[in-house]
Every structure is written in structure tokens, then in C-alpha cells.
Amino acid sequence: MITTVLDPAGARPMYLQLYRFIRSEIESGRLPSHEKLPSRRKLAAHLKVSLATVGTAYAQLAAEGYVRAEPKRGYYVQPFAAHAFAGGRPAPPAASRKRRDPSKRPEFDFQTNVVDTNLFPYAIWARLARKTLSEGGEELLNAADPQGDPALRGEIARYLHDFRGINAHPEQVVVGAGSEYLLGLLIQILGRRKIYAMEDPGYPKNRRIYMGNDAEIIPVPLDGQGLSDSELRKTEAEIVHITPSHQFPLGMVMPVSRRISLLQWAREREGRYVLEDDYDSEFRFVGRPIPALQGLDPEKVIYTNSFTRSLAPSLRISYLVLPASLLEIYREKYLFYSCPVPNFEQNTLFRFMSQGYFESHLNRMRNAYKERRDQLVAAVMNSRLGGSVDVIGSDAGLHLLFRVNNGMNEKQLVSSAGAAGVRVYGAGEFSAGRAVNCPESTVVIGYSGFPAQNIAPAVERLERAWTG
Incomplete structure (x- = not known):
């Protein structure tokens, strides 16, 4: 529907005001070629003007060739009009123009932040979603529990106990729309004036979230066992953010001895916590699963995970498990935050988990x-x-990582692969600039969203790029 404000007391007649507005919409491209204009009666009722006003404006547009009148059908924008003017469609904002040109994307991209959506259980999810709609009633339309649906929180707590060795009450679970949202909330709970230690190299988005919340961060280098506890002790950090199950991006699994050392660091001073980011923990291919760090000390470990990798990125459901002391602060000061995940999605996920589909799906994905x-x-x-x-x-x-021993440095490896149409990611790209132990000549290869049929041709390209 065309919407504008017409001034009855204006210097120009209202039909002329309407004519000029519609002409401008056509010239800018906001009314595209072949678009049907609203009927005179509908537009007159919408704008609260007479039929004569709309009819006269339409007639003038038709006379000048901006629209064509088709008997018994109405008025349509002429096909040439949307692109035939010097002004044309407005240029997109500068921020939009900075987005990567799709035509310049590499043919093969080993990116790390995608999954194979073909593995998503569409049929099961659709059936459960329909059941949620048919049985949910008006509860689906009401505001969600601020902390997340109690039934879903209970199912998450059960799963964490059975598969990650976590002892947590459903009341300790906080559900949110994505790890970015929950990390921002957690920074508020802990306090922006805290000093946060992060793995270096580490996940760049987390670093940006801390910086966006004006939190002070200290990059801590890694050794062969993960974040260096000796280097951590040289800092004034109060919170340490780690990925012990599969360090990003260097891939090591933190041994129990290092986990215990970090817990000891946290116990030495009140207000210290370990933030355990358990992403990718569902995908262990060798040996038995390593229990979560939280199971060793529920009062000093904040646990976080997401369904982004295990189900789909668009399913923006993540969760925190808060120690009792932080849960009290959250409920006292931040419970007014609405849960940003709709009841419909939470209830469907609860059904998916409680009926055993989640575990079966994980096995299939593994x-x-x-x-x-x-x-x-x-x-x-x-x-x-x-x-x-x-x-x-x-x-x-x-x-996984490829350490390439061919005399090329990281920049040369990435550049030569890119020239061959393959995007790989240098390990140093994930560093805050102080990664003294970041491996040289090493690239990060994400394969979860990489089509199996593209592996052979992509490796052939890398072979030519890196061996000559």
C-alpha cells in the first residue's frame, strides 16, 4: 500500500502532491516495474482522500508514461520506468557495499563456522513442530519464562548430567538466543570492571563481544596443554575463558592436570571463575568423552554451550549453567530481561530432546x-x-590444522591457496597479536560444512598451490 501524508492546506493541490510522491517512488525504484498500484477506491480509503484526488493523480502518471492503465485490471508501473532515470535506485549504505561480492567468493572455502545442513532431521523436526502448534495452545503466544522454558531447562540439565558429567539443577540453566547474547549477559552479571583472560589464539568473536561491552581482556598464550596456567598467574585476571574440550583454533584437548591447575587458580581468590566454553564437545572421535570441567567444581566454573553446531546455526538456542552465587545475582538484578527465544522453538527442542531424537541425531552427525x-x-x-x-x-x-613444511610461511600458504580458488585460514588470524606459541606455517581447516564431493578437487588445488 502507498503511504504518504497529504496536506489539504498546502500550496499544491492534493492530487499533485500524490502524483509527485508516486512518481518519486517509481523513479527511485521503490515501486518496481510491473508493480500494480492500489485501486483508486482502496488508496482513497487508505489516505482518507476523495476518489477524484487519486483518479486525477493516476491519470497524470499515465499521461506522462510512468504507469499504464489496463481496462478492468488497474494501473501498472511501466517496465522501463524504474531504471530510466539518472537518480535511479539509491546506492546502498557504505556498510552494505563492504560485504563480500558473491562473484569473488572462492570456489572452495574451508570455513569453520558452518555445519552440514543436509544432516538436519527435517522430517522429525517438522512433525514435532506441528505437534507443538497443535498442542501448545495460547501458551506459545505468551511471553517466555525469562530464564527459559522450565521443561527445556530440565531436559538440558538431564542431558548435561548423562553426557557431560555435570551436576546442575534446572534452576541454574539460563537459555538465550545465541552465545553472543549470553556472553554479553554474563559480562553484566560478573561486572565490566572485571579483568577477563582469553586464550590466544582464540575465537575472535568472543574477543569482540568483550570489547563491545567495555570489558578489559588479557590474551594469554597457549602451550601444548591449552591455556598456560603459569602465564595466567602473571596477570591480574579474575575470569578466564577457555575451550578445554577442543581448543579453538589449535585443536588440543586440555588434560585433567591442567584443568585441576586452573581450578586451583580460581579457588585461590574470591570472585575468580573459569568460563568453560564447551563448544564442539559433542564431536569426539577418538577415545572416551572427557567430562566437562564444571563437574569438578560447580561453584567455580560457569558452563556455556549451544545447539548451533549440534543442530543448526539458525536455531539460536544457547545456554549457561551458573554457579549458585552468580545465579543469585542474575535473579536479583537481571531477571527483568525477557528470554529472546520464542516458546515455540523452545518447546519443539524440548520434545526433540525428551523423546530421544537428540542423542540419535548426534550419533548420526558424529x-x-x-x-x-x-x-x-x-x-x-x-x-x-x-x-x-x-x-x-x-x-x-x-x-583440524595443517602444518605445512614446504618453506612457505602462513601468509604465503593462505595467499597461494586463495589464488588457486581455495580459502584456508592462517592460525595467526585468530590471535590478538601476542600469540608467541602460535604454530608457524599452519592453516585452520573447517570441514563440517564442506561438501564431501568437493574434497578431492580442493585438495588437488592445494597440491598445485603448495608443491608447484
Whole structure:
């Protein structure tokens, strides 16, 4: 519907005001070619003007060739009009123009933040969603519990106990729309004046979230076991943010001895906490699953995870498990925050988990990703790259690293691969600039969203780029 404000007391007649407005919409492209204009009666009722006003404006537009009148059908924008004017459609904002041109995207991209959506259980999810709609009633339309649906929180607590060794009451679980939202909330609970230690190299988005909340962050280098506890002790940090199940991006699994050392650090001073980011923990391919750090000390560990990797990125459901002391602060000061996840999605996920589909889905994904990982590693090892590439971090998670011993540095590896149409990511790209122990000549390879049929041709491109 065309909407504008017409001034009855204006210097120009209202039909002329309307004519000029519609002409401007056509010239700018906001009314595209072949768009049907509202009927005279509907537009007159919408704008609260007479039929004569609309009819006269339409007649003038038709006379000048901006629209055409079709008997018994109405008025339509002429096909040439939307692009035939010097002004044309307004240029997009500068921020939009900075987005990557789709035509310049590499043919093969080993990005780390995607999953294989073909593995999503569409049929099961659709059936449960329909059941949620048919049985949910008006509860689905009401505001969600600020902390998240109690039934879903209970199911998350059960899953964490059974599969991650976490002892948490459903009341300790806070559901939110994505890890970004929950990390921002957690910074408010803990306090922006706290000093936060982060793995370096580490996940860049988390670093940006801390900075966006004006929190002070200290990058702490890694050693062979993960974040260095000796380097941490040299800082004034009060919170340490780690990915112990599969460090991002270097891929190591933190051993129990280092976990205990970090817990000891947290216990030495009141107000210290370990933030355990358990992303990718569902995907361990070698050996038995390692229980979460939270199970060793529920009062000193804040646990967070998401369904982004295990289900789909668009399912923006993540969760925190808060220690009792922080839960009290949250409920006292921040319970007024509405839960940003709709009841419909929460209830559907609850059904998916409580009926056993989630565990079955994880098993299917683990098998599929393990097969894809094996296919990728075999393709590299059986190529001319096999003698010069060390594969690191393949025991768990959905990415691995290639350390390439061909005389090229990281920048050269990334650049030459890009020239061959393959996007890989240098390990140093994930550093805050102080990663003294970041491996040299090493690239990060995400494979979870990489089509299996593209592995062989992509490796052939890398072979040519890195061996000549």
C-alpha cells in the first residue's frame, strides 16, 4: 500500500502532491516495474482522500508514461520506468557495499563456522513442530519464562548430567538466543570492571563481544596443554575463558592436570571463575568423552554451550549453567530481561530432546563428520602433500590444522591457496597479536560444512598451490 501524508492546506493541490510522491517512488525504484498500484477506491480509503484526488493523480502518471492503465485490471508501473532515470535506485549504505561480492567468493572455502545442513532431521523436526502448534495452545503466544522454558531447562540439565558429567539443577540453566547474547549477559552479571583472560589464539568473536561491552581482556598464550596456567598467574585476571574440550583454533584437548591447575587458580581468590566454553564437545572421535570441567567444581566454573553446531546455526538456542552465587545475582538484578527465544522453538527442542531424537541425531552427525574427516585426511596424505603436511587436532571437533613444511610461511600458504580458488585460514588470524606459541606455517581447516564431493578437487588445488 502507498503511504504518504497529504496536506489539504498546502500550496499544491492534493492530487499533485500524490502524483509527485508516486512518481518519486517509481523513479527511485521503490515501486518496481510491473508493480500494480492500489485501486483508486482502496488508496482513497487508505489516505482518507476523495476518489477524484487519486483518479486525477493516476491519470497524470499515465499521461506522462510512468504507469499504464489496463481496462478492468488497474494501473501498472511501466517496465522501463524504474531504471530510466539518472537518480535511479539509491546506492546502498557504505556498510552494505563492504560485504563480500558473491562473484569473488572462492570456489572452495574451508570455513569453520558452518555445519552440514543436509544432516538436519527435517522430517522429525517438522512433525514435532506441528505437534507443538497443535498442542501448545495460547501458551506459545505468551511471553517466555525469562530464564527459559522450565521443561527445556530440565531436559538440558538431564542431558548435561548423562553426557557431560555435570551436576546442575534446572534452576541454574539460563537459555538465550545465541552465545553472543549470553556472553554479553554474563559480562553484566560478573561486572565490566572485571579483568577477563582469553586464550590466544582464540575465537575472535568472543574477543569482540568483550570489547563491545567495555570489558578489559588479557590474551594469554597457549602451550601444548591449552591455556598456560603459569602465564595466567602473571596477570591480574579474575575470569578466564577457555575451550578445554577442543581448543579453538589449535585443536588440543586440555588434560585433567591442567584443568585441576586452573581450578586451583580460581579457588585461590574470591570472585575468580573459569568460563568453560564447551563448544564442539559433542564431536569426539577418538577415545572416551572427557567430562566437562564444571563437574569438578560447580561453584567455580560457569558452563556455556549451544545447539548451533549440534543442530543448526539458525536455531539460536544457547545456554549457561551458573554457579549458585552468580545465579543469585542474575535473579536479583537481571531477571527483568525477557528470554529472546520464542516458546515455540523452545518447546519443539524440548520434545526433540525428551523423546530421544537428540542423542540419535548426534550419533548420526558424529559418524558423518568422522567419515568426512577421514576422507579429507586420506586425500591429503595420498597426494604429493602427504610428505610435507602434519595433521593436528583431528581427534575431536569439526576443524583440524595443517602444518605445512614446504618453506612457505602462513601468509604465503593462505595467499597461494586463495589464488588457486581455495580459502584456508592462517592460525595467526585468530590471535590478538601476542600469540608467541602460535604454530608457524599452519592453516585452520573447517570441514563440517564442506561438501564431501568437493574434497578431492580442493585438495588437488592445494597440491598445485603448495608443491608447484
